[in-house]
Each structure stands twice: as C-alpha cells, then as structure tokens.
Amino acid sequence: MPASDTTPKVAVPPDHLMGVFARAPLAFERGEGVRLYTEAGEAYLDCLAGIAVNALGHNHPTLVGALNAQGGKLWHVSNIFRIPGQEDLAKKLCEVSFADVCFMTNSGTEAVECALKTARKYHAANGAPERIDVIGFEGSFHGRSYAAVNASGNRSYMDGFGPQLPGYVHLPFGDHDALKAAAASPTAAAIIVEPVQGEGGARSLPTQCLRGLRQLCDEHGLLLIYDEIQCGLGRTGKLFAHEWAEHAEPDIMCLAKALGGGFPLGACIATAEAAKGMTPGAHGSTYGGNPLAMAVGQASLSELVKPELLQHVRDVAGYFTQQLEGLKTRFPDVIADIRGKGLLIGVKLIPKNRDFMEMARDQHLLVAGGGDNCIRLLPPLVITQDEAREAIARLEATCEAARAAMKTAEAVDA
Numbered sequence: 001m002p003a004s005d006t007t008p009k010v011a012v013p014p015d016h017l018m019g020v021f022a023r024a025p026l027a028f029e030r031g032e033g034v035r036l037y038t039e040a041g042e043a044y045l046d047c048l049a050g051i052a053v054n055a056l057g058h059n060h061p062t063l064v065g066a067l068n069a070q071g072g073k074l075w076h077v078s079n080i081f082r083i084p085g086q087e088d089l090a091k092k093l094c095e096v097s098f099a100d101v102c103f104m105t106n107s108g109t110e111a112v113e114c115a116l117k118t119a120r121k122y123h124a125a126n127g128a129p130e131r132i133d134v135i136g137f138e139g140s141f142h143g144r145s146y147a148a149v150n151a152s153g154n155r156s157y158m159d160g161f162g163p164q165l166p167g168y169v170h171l172p173f174g175d176h177d178a179l180k181a182a183a184a185s186p187t188a189a190a191i192i193v194e195p196v197q198g199e200g201g202a203r204s205l206p207t208q209c210l211r212g213l214r215q216l217c218d219e220h221g222l223l224l225i226y227d228e229i230q231c232g233l234g235r236t237g238k239l240f241a242h243e244w245a246e247h248a249e250p251d252i253m254c255l256a257k258a259l260g261g262g263f264p265l266g267a268c269i270a271t272a273e274a275a276k277g278m279t280p281g282a283h284g285s286t287y288g289g290n291p292l293a294m295a296v297g298q299a300s301l302s303e304l305v306k307p308e309l310l311q312h313v314r315d316v317a318g319y320f321t322q323q324l325e326g327l328k329t330r331f332p333d334v335i336a337d338i339r340g341k342g343l344l345i346g347v348k349l350i351p352k353n354r355d356f357m358e359m360a361r362d363q364h365l366l367v368a369g370g371g372d373n374c375i376r377l378l379p380p381l382v383i384t385q386d387e388a389r390e391a392i393a394r395l396e397a398t399c400e401a402a403r404a405a406m407k408t409a410e411a412v413d414a
Helices: 061-071 084-095 108-125 146-151 176-183 207-220 291-304 307-330 353-362 385-413
Strands: 030-032 035-037 043-046 101-105 133-137 168-171 188-193 223-227 252-255 266-270 335-341 344-349 368-370 374-377
Touching: 043 385, 061 291, 084 101, 084 266, 084 291, 101 108, 108 133, 108 146, 108 188, 108 223, 108 252, 108 266, 133 176, 168 176, 176 188, 176 207, 188 207, 207 223, 307 335, 307 344, 307 385, 353 368, 353 374, 353 385
Parallel strands: 133 168, 133 188, 188 223, 223 252
Antiparallel strands: 030 035, 035 043, 101 266, 252 266, 335 344, 344 374, 368 374
C-alpha cells in the first residue's frame, strides 16, 4: 500500500539489505584452510567456519576441483529429469547411514521442512491423519522457515509472525515426565531433536537419552527425527553424532552445512518405511539436487567419511577440551562451563558473549555466538594441533581482555 504524505518515511539502508543480520564490521576477500583474509591482507583464525559449514576449511582442493569440473558441464536441469549425480550421492549417504532414501535440498531448513512433512505423511498413509504433533525441546533450533521456527524451541523467532502453527509441542530440556506424557498423546507424530544442540548452547544429549528416545518412539509408534545439520558429518568425531549411542538410530535425519562445504546443499534421509507417504507430488524442489551441488556434495562426503579425518577430529577435540578446562580454572570470573562434543564446543561465559566475541575479533580469532550466553568453537575439522594451540592462545588473550574490561566496569560503578 502506498504511503500517505503523513506517513514517516523509513530510511533506506546504504547497503540496500534488509536489516535482519547484526553483522560484524568485517569483510573477507579469500580463505585458505583455517584462515580468512581481508582485502588489506589481515589474517583471522577461523573457529567459526561459516557456522560449522566449511568443515574441510577454505579453498579445499577436492571441493574446488569438483566445482570447476562440473561448472563447465551442467548446472541445472530441474527434477523433471533424472540427475545421475543426485542418485550417486543419495546412494552414498544411504550406504554410510541407517537410511534407504534421500531428498536433496538447498539448505538445512529445507531438509527440516521435508522431515516434518515426511513424518506427518507417514501417519496419514497409515490411516491416522490426526497424528500431527511434532515434539521438540526448548533451546532447539531447526531453521528459519515458518514450519521450522514453529518446530524450534525459541519463542523469540515467532515474534510478529502471527499465531503458532498447530501440531508443535515444546518441552523443557530434560523433562522426562513431560516427554513421556506428550509421546503418549493420540495425536503425537514424531520427536525432533538435535543430538548436540548448536544454537541452544552446545548442549549434548547423553547417550542413554538418545536410546531412551528411540525406545519411546518405538513404544508409541512415533517417528524419531534427528537434526544433525550442525552436529553431523564428522563434527563430533563420528560421522553422525547419534552414532555415539548404540541402538539409537532415527527414522529420519536432516543434514546440510558440511555436506556442501560452503555450497548450498542439504538432505533429508529416511528409512523406506518412514518415507512411504512421500509419493509423487507430495513434495518437491526446483533447485534441490542440481548437478553442480551434487558434484560438490559427493566430493565433500568422500573426504568426511575418511576414518583418519574422524580420528583427527577426536584427537584435536580432546586437546581443545583439556586446554579449555585449563582456561576455565585460570579464569573462573570469565568462563563458567565447557560443554558440547567433538569440535562443536560451547564455552558458557560470565561476561556477555557478544562482547567477548568482539574482543576475540580484536585478537583475530573468529568464534560463533550461542544460547545460554555461550560462544561456540566450530573450527574446520582439518584444523591442526598447532592451529588449535594458536586458537587457545588467542582465547587466553581474549579472556585477559574480558577480565580487564570487567574490572574497569566495576571501578567505574564504584
């Protein structure tokens, strides 16, 4: 609707971008391994990795080679036709997981959308269309689309977007009685959970809880959905985070981030039984599974499944945990807790995490934010021991700066 003459004019931002991101005042020109470089040539140690996306680091030769080779052949044809690369990647994902079938997407959010629809379609196919409730947990994050934010356990993401969609139940993290009651509801369809919460504060579900979720779903005929968009594909030192727990396989799993290594790519994988309602016309995507993405995805997965890489992640993660516990001991006024799993590491802080992130950037160290006043360390999985040692040294300098800032603030208040 055109604005009237009396309507105050909204200022147009100089970059002409919607103001939905609180961006750091940094821009990078290129990357190499675990480092990012500004136009001025300043190097930053990247323990953010595009929010756990650049699992193989920047400018990885295998990914670059696959992109360049396919880029000169064919980019897009749509899913009206067979796409051999899509079939190849789907087969490989199923070979290394519990799954039988796969739907390719362009993002993690789209993978979650597919998972939610798959779960509800399963019950409809079984003659129980009333079973629509998807049970999730407070602090969870499953994406930014409308269904995904309804599934997520963060009410602030719903502000201003109208009423909550029906069929989404959010439970306190760790409330077993509430979970059992919700699962027993005749309208319950599925449980969706991150084996290691990312944005929620790097909280890792104990292995006995993952097994308990599997048993609960079996008992009540629910589907179990794992969101391993951030914690999967090697991030915890296993190919999939739920593999730390025996007999805890899901029915549906969402993947993205590391799968494309920086190229937009996601996947919803499932057992044939769970996906039996996904018949022609039930779902679709114009760009999902395009030849260019499939070439990169196959190259990325070929590296991520290597046992030596997964062992390297476990080794470096052990070093990080040991050294971070040492920082916690030396800086009890700065660090409250160390949590997470593998190279999805959460550091719960006493000072504001956003202030700490800025101080880390002053040390040329990039880290991610997180819920519960955490920062997350999400370095490329290929980070070396020496680079991890450098990251700890820069974190220590950041802790010193945070302590000094807190003392200054206390002196001013006094």
